[in-house]
Amino acid sequence: MTDRxxxxxxxxxxxxxxxxxxxxxxxxxxxxxxxxxxEIPEDPPNEIERRGELEKQLRKLRQENARxxxxxxLRQEAYKQRLAESRRKQQENKERRERERQExxxxxxxQKENDIIYLGEGVSGGLNNIDGNIxxxxxxxxxILNTAQDIATAMDITVGExxxxxxxxxxxxxxxxxxxxxxxxxxxxRQISAPMPRLKNVQIWILDxxxxxxxxxxxxxxxxxxxxxxxxxxxxxxxxxxxxxDLKNFFxxxxxxxxxxxxxxxxxxxAAATIFALLCTExxxxxxxxxxxxxxxxxxxxxxxxxxxxxxxxxxxxCRRLDKRLSEMAGELGFVYTRYADDLTFSGSGDSLRQIxxxxxxxxxxxxxxxxxxxxEKTRILRRKSSQLEVTGVVVNEFxxxxxxELKKFRATLYQIEKDGPQGKRWGNxxxxxxxxxxxxxxxxxxxxxxxxxxVARVKEIKQKYGRRSRGDKGELFTFEIVTxxxxxxxxxxxxxxxxxxxxxxGNGIKLEMVYIPGGSFLMGSPEDEAERDSSESPQHxxxxxxxxMSKYPITQNQYQAIMGNNPSRFKGGSRPVExxxxxxxxEFCQRLSEKTGKIYSxxxxxxxxxxxxxGTTTPFYxxxxxxxxxxxxxxxxxxxNAPKGQYRExxxxxxxxxxxAFGLYNMHGNIVEWCQDVxxxxxxGAPTDGSAWENGGDNNLRLLRGGKWSFHSWNCRxxxxxxxxxxxxxxxxxxxxxxxxxx
Numbered sequence: 130m131t132d133r134x135x136x137x138x139x140x141x142x143x144x145x146x147x148x149x150x151x152x153x154x155x156x157x158x159x160x161x162x163x164x165x166x167x168e169i170p171e172d173p174p175n176e177i178e179r180r181g182e183l184e185k186q187l188r189k190l191r192q193e194n195a196r197x198x199x200x201x202x203l204r205q206e207a208y209k210q211r212l213a214e215s216r217r218k219q220q221e222n223k224e225r226r227e228r229e230r231q232e233x234x235x236x237x238x239x240q241k242e243n244d245i246i247y248l249g250e251g252v253s254g255g256l257n258n259i260d261g262n263i264x265x266x267x268x269x270x271x272x273i274l275n276t277a278q279d280i281a282t283a284m285d286i287t288v289g290e291x292x293x294x295x296x297x298x299x300x301x302x303x304x305x306x307x308x309x310x311x312x313x314x315x316x317x318x319r320q321i322s323a324p325m326p327r328l329k330n331v332q333i334w335i336l337d338x339x340x341x342x343x344x345x346x347x348x349x350x351x352x353x354x355x356x357x358x359x360x361x362x363x364x365x366x367x368x369x370x371x372x373x374x375d376l377k378n379f380f381x382x383x384x385x386x387x388x389x390x391x392x393x394x395x396x397x398x399x400a401a402a403t404i405f406a407l408l409c410t411e412x413x414x415x416x417x418x419x420x421x422x423x424x425x426x427x428x429x430x431x432x433x434x435x436x437x438x439x440x441x442x443x444x445x446x447x448c449r450r451l452d453k454r455l456s457e458m459a460g461e462l463g464f465v466y467t468r469y470a471d472d473l474t475f476s477g478s479g480d481s482l483r484q485i486x487x488x489x490x491x492x493x494x495x496x497x498x499x500x501x502x503x504x505x506e507k508t509r510i511l512r513r514k515s516s517q518l519e520v521t522g523v524v525v526n527e528f529x530x531x532x533x534x535e536l537k538k539f540r541a542t543l544y545q546i547e548k549d550g551p552q553g554k555r556w557g558n559x560x561x562x563x564x565x566x567x568x569x570x571x572x573x574x575x576x577x578x579x580x581x582x583x584x585v586a587r588v589k590e591i592k593q594k595y596g597r598r599s600r601g602d603k604g605e606l607f608t609f610e611i612v613t614x615x616x617x618x619x620x621x622x623x624x625x626x627x628x629x630x631x632x633x634x635x636g637n638g639i640k641l642e643m644v645y646i647p648g649g650s651f652l653m654g655s656p657e658d659e660a661e662r663d664s665s666e667s668p669q670h671x672x673x674x675x676x677x678x679m680s681k682y683p684i685t686q687n688q689y690q691a692i693m694g695n696n697p698s699r700f701k702g703g704s705r706p707v708e709x710x711x712x713x714x715x716x717e718f719c720q721r722l723s724e725k726t727g728k729i730y731s732x733x734x735x736x737x738x739x740x741x742x743x744x745g746t747t748t749p750f751y752x753x754x755x756x757x758x759x760x761x762x763x764x765x766x767x768x769x770x771n772a773p774k775g776q777y778r779e780x781x782x783x784x785x786x787x788x789x790x791a792f793g794l795y796n797m798h799g800n801i802v803e804w805c806q807d808v809x810x811x812x813x814x815g816a817p818t819d820g821s822a823w824e825n826g827g828d829n830n831l832r833l834l835r836g837g838k839w840s841f842h843s844w845n846c847r848x849x850x851x852x853x854x855x856x857x858x859x860x861x862x863x864x865x866x867x868x869x870x871x872x873x
Contacts, residue, residue: 679866796860
């Protein structure tokens with residue numbers, strides 16, 4: 130027996146040498162499974178048959194294994210295909226849904242830009258009805274406007290602005306009206322709701338293009354071109370009896386629904402009528418302050434406001450049937466009827482006086498049926514024999530004239546003004562006595578030119594002698610938008626504001642706007658919990674100031690050049706604030722300007738500056754809890770509070786390029802740091818409380834700086850933030866100026 134092969138090559142060589150069967154026998158002998166020397170027996174039949182069966186089963190098993198393996202791969206492949214198909218469909222659906230969302234958004238945006246489908250609860254039901262009565266509109270020669278887009282185009286505004294002005298909210302952070310009260314001639318107060326400029330322009334458009342085209346009854350004399358209180362009085366001259374009725378709560382009694390119905394009756398679609406009615410009405414409103422935010426809460430249904438330019442014309446149109454019925458009734462009873470706004474006047478003579486009771490009963494009945502109420506407290510009967518007959522302030526006994534008693538009182542007032550001046554004098558309920566006497570003199574001249582001519586001449590002499598005083602001295606009115614932000618810098622409120630300004634002509638077309646700042650009291654300094662505050666801002670203390678004027682913007686390079694003849698600024702631009710100006714330069718500017726104009730100008734005191742900056746606010750900034758680079762020019766890499774980082778411009782910008790505060794002053798935060806008159810003190814211990822500059826004590830080498838600038842961090846631009854520099858230093862410093870009301 131040979132040795133066992135030691136390698137695979139030897140194994141294969143041995144098999145080739147002796148054959149496979151012999152090799153197996155040899156190995157079986159070597160391992161002891163078979164006796165040495167015996168031959169390999171042949172397989173018995175059963176064993177051969179069994180082997181065949183086993184091999185057959187093995188083949189089936191191998192086939193099944195191959196089949197199963199192939200199915201698994203197929204399943205995996207099918208799964209992959211289904212997964213890919215599913216993902217493809219998901220992506221397609223996602224893209225389709227995104228396309229549909231964008232299409233809906235674009236369609237909604239387009240619809241918002243071209244249509245209005247909602248204007249508030251309870252008033253939006255008819256906005257989808259755009260069918261108007263074209264023939265009726267043409268009869269009145271009215272513009273054919275049946276959709277929101279038609280109206281906006283005609284008014285030259287966007288649909289979005291139209292929606293903003295017309296939207297009806299029960300609670301809002303925006304008010305389109307300024308509300309105030311004026312005294313009535315007979316006592317009490319009258320609530321006036323004066324529309325903000327944008328709404329006022331729209332109401333004037335409605336007045337000029339729609340309301341003025343509607344024919345009125347001839348008995349109506351108030352708020353009507355070519356008519357006056359004189360034309361209202363003339364039909365009643367020389368009557369024996371005058372009967373006066375007053376309609377109670379005249380404007381508030383005309384509701385939004387009635388105004389809408391009026392526009393529908395003119396031929397406008399329900400959609401257009403709804404918009405017009407919302408633009409011309411408002412509810413009674415209560416102002417509520419919550420967490421520093423002012424809310425305007427509706428307290429009533431919408432009605433005509435007294436103060437809108439459209440309201441009087443609407444009342445005249447609404448009263449056409451009332452005037453017709455009362456005129457016919459008066460004619461039947463032998464009386465004459467006229468109406469001036471809410472004053473109804475009847476006059477009669479001779480046998481017709483027997484019908485006075487009928488006048489009372491039938492007038493009350495007709496007025497009530499037309500949706501109004503007679504104010505019984507103001508109803509009166511005047512008889513020729515017992516009193517002067519007066520209609521809307523005009524005496525009509527023999528001819529139109531003014532009450533002798535009233536004229537005597539007026540002449541006495543003129544005498545006192547001629548003698549001592551207008552100070553302390555009044556005429557009527559007006560604050561401006563000069564305007565009041567001028568208006569009354571012109572009124573007398575309208576009624577009685579002979580008597581009025583003499584009075585007009587006397588008033589003219591008084592004006593030449595004393596000039597105008599009081600309210601007119603505050604200057605012309607201008608309007609602006611006031612912005613408020615939350616603690617993240619997001620704008621949460623926009624409101625329209627107004628202020629008065631005087632314009633100083635510096636020559637060569639350069640103007641200086643000086644804004645009237647009303648007097649008042651405020652808490653100066655910052656509270657201890659205000660972020661990034663400095664100890665120099667303590668202690669907080671109450672300061673009371675008289676009214677003054679402050680320049681609307683920091684002094685610009687054009688203004689500085691006009692007075693000083695040079696421009697030291699690094700960042701050139703005529704409308705940019707002047708900078709690189711020392712405190713001494715700023716004081717010299719004020720002196721030269723005073724010499725040029727004959728008025729006294731100066732740098733503001735520190736308390737004047739902070740009072741003017743805050744404009745009634747108590748937050749770190751007049752915008753609210755924080756600022757953003759869109760509102761203030763500062764280093765936007767250093768935000769305040771929760772505001773995000775933003776742009777750092779690294780230079781000054783044109784004045785007025787950001788929103789103002791509630792006083793109408795621009796750029797009080799950032800852009801350029803501003804000199805004040807005061808010397809530097811480490812804190813407010815012993816500070817003046819009357820608004821004057823603090824020039825005693827402290828460090829005389831240092832002067833106050835306020836407001837922050839383009840390169841400062843946000844917290845250095847706070848209303849209470851203080852800084853200082855040497856008076857001779859001019860490193861990127863600017864200023865604004867003030868003047869006294871009493872001396873201007």
